[in-house]
Amino acid sequence: DVKVTQSSRYLVKRTGEKVFLECVQDMDHENMFWYRQDPGLGLRLIYFSYDVKMKEKGDIPEGYSVSREKKERFSLILESASTNQTSMYLCASTPGPGRGEQYFGPGTRLTVT
Protein backbone atom coordinates (compact mmCIF):
# COMPACT_ATOMS: atom_id res chain seq x y z
CA ASP A 1 0.00 0.00 0.00
CA VAL A 2 1.07 3.52 -0.75
CA LYS A 3 1.77 5.48 2.37
CA VAL A 4 1.90 9.27 2.51
CA THR A 5 2.55 10.73 5.94
CA GLN A 6 2.39 14.30 7.17
CA SER A 7 4.36 15.61 10.12
CA SER A 8 1.43 16.88 12.19
CA ARG A 9 -2.32 16.27 12.30
CA TYR A 10 -3.08 19.51 14.13
CA LEU A 11 -0.99 22.66 14.40
CA VAL A 12 -1.63 26.04 16.03
CA LYS A 13 0.64 28.95 15.13
CA ARG A 14 0.66 32.69 15.70
CA THR A 15 0.44 35.35 13.00
CA GLY A 16 3.87 36.10 11.58
CA GLU A 17 5.45 32.79 12.52
CA LYS A 18 7.32 30.71 9.96
CA VAL A 19 5.59 27.35 9.57
CA PHE A 20 6.97 24.12 8.12
CA LEU A 21 4.69 21.30 7.00
CA GLU A 22 6.43 18.11 5.99
CA CYS A 23 5.26 15.25 3.80
CA VAL A 24 6.94 11.90 3.22
CA GLN A 25 5.95 9.14 0.79
CA ASP A 26 7.41 5.65 0.87
CA MET A 27 6.66 4.40 -2.66
CA ASP A 28 9.39 6.09 -4.70
CA HIS A 29 6.83 8.34 -6.39
CA GLU A 30 8.07 10.95 -8.81
CA ASN A 31 5.49 13.66 -8.30
CA MET A 32 4.35 15.34 -5.11
CA PHE A 33 1.69 17.98 -4.46
CA TRP A 34 0.49 20.35 -1.76
CA TYR A 35 -3.19 21.39 -1.56
CA ARG A 36 -5.31 23.32 0.84
CA GLN A 37 -8.95 22.45 1.40
CA ASP A 38 -11.52 24.95 2.61
CA PRO A 39 -15.31 24.62 2.98
CA GLY A 40 -17.08 25.73 -0.17
CA LEU A 41 -13.82 26.13 -2.09
CA GLY A 42 -12.77 22.51 -2.42
CA LEU A 43 -9.19 21.42 -3.00
CA ARG A 44 -6.83 24.05 -4.36
CA LEU A 45 -3.33 23.30 -5.60
CA ILE A 46 -0.57 25.35 -3.97
CA TYR A 47 2.66 23.87 -5.39
CA PHE A 48 3.85 20.65 -6.95
CA SER A 49 7.12 18.99 -7.83
CA TYR A 50 8.01 16.56 -10.61
CA ASP A 51 11.51 15.83 -9.38
CA VAL A 52 14.04 16.56 -6.68
CA LYS A 53 14.85 20.28 -6.45
CA MET A 54 12.12 21.09 -8.96
CA LYS A 55 8.95 22.98 -8.14
CA GLU A 56 6.01 24.40 -10.03
CA LYS A 57 3.42 26.91 -8.90
CA GLY A 58 -0.13 25.75 -8.60
CA ASP A 59 -3.26 27.86 -8.52
CA ILE A 60 -2.63 29.68 -5.21
CA PRO A 61 1.13 29.89 -4.49
CA GLU A 62 1.11 33.34 -2.87
CA GLY A 63 2.38 33.28 0.70
CA TYR A 64 3.86 29.79 0.35
CA SER A 65 7.12 28.21 -0.74
CA VAL A 66 8.25 24.59 -1.02
CA SER A 67 11.37 22.50 -0.78
CA ARG A 68 12.18 19.10 -2.23
CA GLU A 69 15.70 18.05 -1.35
CA LYS A 70 14.99 14.30 -1.39
CA LYS A 71 12.65 12.33 -3.61
CA GLU A 72 10.50 11.08 -0.76
CA ARG A 73 10.10 14.39 1.09
CA PHE A 74 8.21 17.54 0.10
CA SER A 75 7.95 20.46 2.50
CA LEU A 76 5.52 23.36 2.46
CA ILE A 77 6.67 26.60 4.08
CA LEU A 78 4.54 29.49 5.20
CA GLU A 79 7.09 32.30 5.40
CA SER A 80 4.94 34.53 7.63
CA ALA A 81 1.70 32.86 8.67
CA SER A 82 -1.51 34.84 8.41
CA THR A 83 -5.02 34.10 9.67
CA ASN A 84 -6.28 33.53 6.11
CA GLN A 85 -3.91 30.57 5.89
CA THR A 86 -5.94 28.70 8.50
CA SER A 87 -6.95 25.60 6.56
CA MET A 88 -6.60 21.87 6.06
CA TYR A 89 -3.35 21.15 4.21
CA LEU A 90 -3.10 17.96 2.18
CA CYS A 91 -0.06 16.39 0.59
CA ALA A 92 -0.33 13.91 -2.28
CA SER A 93 1.97 11.89 -4.51
CA THR A 94 1.63 10.14 -7.84
CA PRO A 95 3.86 7.47 -9.41
CA GLY A 96 5.04 9.46 -12.40
CA PRO A 97 4.50 10.17 -16.10
CA GLY A 98 1.45 8.52 -17.56
CA ARG A 99 -0.09 7.92 -14.14
CA GLY A 100 -2.91 10.22 -13.13
CA GLU A 101 -3.96 8.90 -9.73
CA GLN A 102 -2.86 10.76 -6.62
CA TYR A 103 -2.50 9.32 -3.13
CA PHE A 104 -3.16 11.62 -0.23
CA GLY A 105 -1.78 11.95 3.26
CA PRO A 106 -4.03 12.33 6.32
CA GLY A 107 -3.87 16.14 6.28
CA THR A 108 -2.68 18.82 8.69
CA ARG A 109 -5.28 21.09 10.22
CA LEU A 110 -3.45 24.43 10.67
CA THR A 111 -4.92 27.21 12.77
CA VAL A 112 -3.23 30.62 12.70
CA THR A 113 -4.27 32.93 15.53
Next chain:
Amino acid sequence: QKEVEQDPGPLSVPEGAIVSLNCTYSNSAFQYFMWYRQYSRKGPELLMYTYSSGNKEDGRFTAQVDKSSKYISLFIRDSQPSDSATYLCAMSEIGSTLTFGKGTMLLVSP
Protein backbone atom coordinates in the same frame (compact mmCIF):
# COMPACT_ATOMS: atom_id res chain seq x y z
CA GLN B 1 -18.82 27.65 -16.47
CA LYS B 2 -16.85 25.70 -13.90
CA GLU B 3 -14.61 23.00 -15.24
CA VAL B 4 -16.01 20.23 -13.01
CA GLU B 5 -19.49 20.35 -11.52
CA GLN B 6 -20.61 18.16 -8.63
CA ASP B 7 -23.79 18.44 -6.57
CA PRO B 8 -22.77 19.16 -2.96
CA GLY B 9 -25.69 17.23 -1.43
CA PRO B 10 -26.20 16.04 1.19
CA LEU B 11 -27.59 12.90 -0.34
CA SER B 12 -29.43 10.86 2.29
CA VAL B 13 -30.28 7.20 1.66
CA PRO B 14 -31.30 4.21 3.78
CA GLU B 15 -28.91 1.34 4.32
CA GLY B 16 -28.96 -1.11 1.43
CA ALA B 17 -29.89 1.46 -1.21
CA ILE B 18 -28.08 1.89 -4.50
CA VAL B 19 -26.33 5.25 -4.58
CA SER B 20 -25.50 7.20 -7.72
CA LEU B 21 -22.99 10.03 -7.56
CA ASN B 22 -22.21 12.14 -10.61
CA CYS B 23 -19.92 14.78 -12.06
CA THR B 24 -20.06 16.73 -15.28
CA TYR B 25 -17.12 18.42 -16.92
CA SER B 26 -16.40 20.73 -19.81
CA ASN B 27 -12.81 19.89 -20.84
CA SER B 28 -12.92 17.26 -23.59
CA ALA B 29 -9.17 16.64 -23.15
CA PHE B 30 -9.63 14.97 -19.75
CA GLN B 31 -8.43 11.36 -19.93
CA TYR B 32 -7.93 10.26 -16.31
CA PHE B 33 -10.95 10.01 -14.03
CA MET B 34 -10.93 9.29 -10.33
CA TRP B 35 -13.26 9.01 -7.38
CA TYR B 36 -12.09 9.72 -3.84
CA ARG B 37 -13.83 9.10 -0.53
CA GLN B 38 -13.11 11.53 2.29
CA TYR B 39 -14.20 10.98 5.87
CA SER B 40 -14.53 13.99 8.14
CA ARG B 41 -11.14 15.46 9.12
CA LYS B 42 -9.23 12.87 7.07
CA GLY B 43 -7.38 12.92 3.76
CA PRO B 44 -9.09 11.76 0.54
CA GLU B 45 -8.77 8.05 -0.18
CA LEU B 46 -8.57 6.86 -3.78
CA LEU B 47 -11.55 4.61 -4.56
CA MET B 48 -11.62 4.22 -8.31
CA TYR B 49 -9.32 5.17 -11.16
CA THR B 50 -10.15 4.87 -14.84
CA TYR B 51 -8.38 5.89 -17.98
CA SER B 52 -10.53 7.17 -20.89
CA SER B 53 -14.05 5.77 -21.28
CA GLY B 54 -15.84 2.74 -19.98
CA ASN B 55 -16.81 1.03 -16.77
CA LYS B 56 -14.77 -0.28 -13.87
CA GLU B 57 -16.05 -2.40 -11.02
CA ASP B 58 -14.49 -3.04 -7.62
CA GLY B 59 -16.65 -4.85 -5.09
CA ARG B 60 -19.72 -2.73 -4.36
CA PHE B 61 -18.38 0.20 -6.38
CA THR B 62 -18.77 0.82 -10.12
CA ALA B 63 -17.32 3.79 -11.95
CA GLN B 64 -18.62 4.85 -15.35
CA VAL B 65 -17.17 7.38 -17.77
CA ASP B 66 -19.17 8.74 -20.69
CA LYS B 67 -16.83 11.02 -22.59
CA SER B 68 -19.41 11.83 -25.28
CA SER B 69 -21.64 13.37 -22.62
CA LYS B 70 -18.74 14.59 -20.43
CA TYR B 71 -20.30 12.78 -17.50
CA ILE B 72 -18.89 10.40 -14.91
CA SER B 73 -20.70 8.37 -12.28
CA LEU B 74 -19.95 6.32 -9.21
CA PHE B 75 -22.47 3.68 -8.14
CA ILE B 76 -22.45 2.14 -4.69
CA ARG B 77 -24.49 -1.04 -4.26
CA ASP B 78 -25.85 -2.22 -0.91
CA SER B 79 -24.80 1.02 0.75
CA GLN B 80 -23.66 0.85 4.37
CA PRO B 81 -23.51 3.46 7.15
CA SER B 82 -19.72 3.25 6.85
CA ASP B 83 -20.08 4.66 3.31
CA SER B 84 -21.19 7.97 4.83
CA ALA B 85 -18.53 10.41 3.66
CA THR B 86 -17.86 13.09 1.10
CA TYR B 87 -17.13 11.77 -2.39
CA LEU B 88 -14.87 13.80 -4.66
CA CYS B 89 -14.51 13.32 -8.37
CA ALA B 90 -11.23 14.30 -10.02
CA MET B 91 -9.95 14.29 -13.57
CA SER B 92 -7.00 15.40 -15.64
CA GLU B 93 -5.44 15.59 -19.06
CA ILE B 94 -2.43 13.36 -19.67
CA GLY B 95 0.60 14.85 -17.93
CA SER B 96 -1.42 17.55 -16.21
CA THR B 97 -2.57 18.26 -12.67
CA LEU B 98 -5.93 17.10 -11.30
CA THR B 99 -9.11 19.14 -11.37
CA PHE B 100 -11.43 18.27 -8.50
CA GLY B 101 -15.13 18.58 -7.99
CA LYS B 102 -16.13 20.12 -4.69
CA GLY B 103 -17.57 16.88 -3.39
CA THR B 104 -20.93 15.32 -2.59
CA MET B 105 -21.76 14.50 1.01
CA LEU B 106 -23.42 11.09 1.36
CA LEU B 107 -25.34 10.03 4.47
CA VAL B 108 -26.42 6.39 4.79
CA SER B 109 -28.81 5.80 7.66
CA PRO B 110 -29.14 2.40 9.41
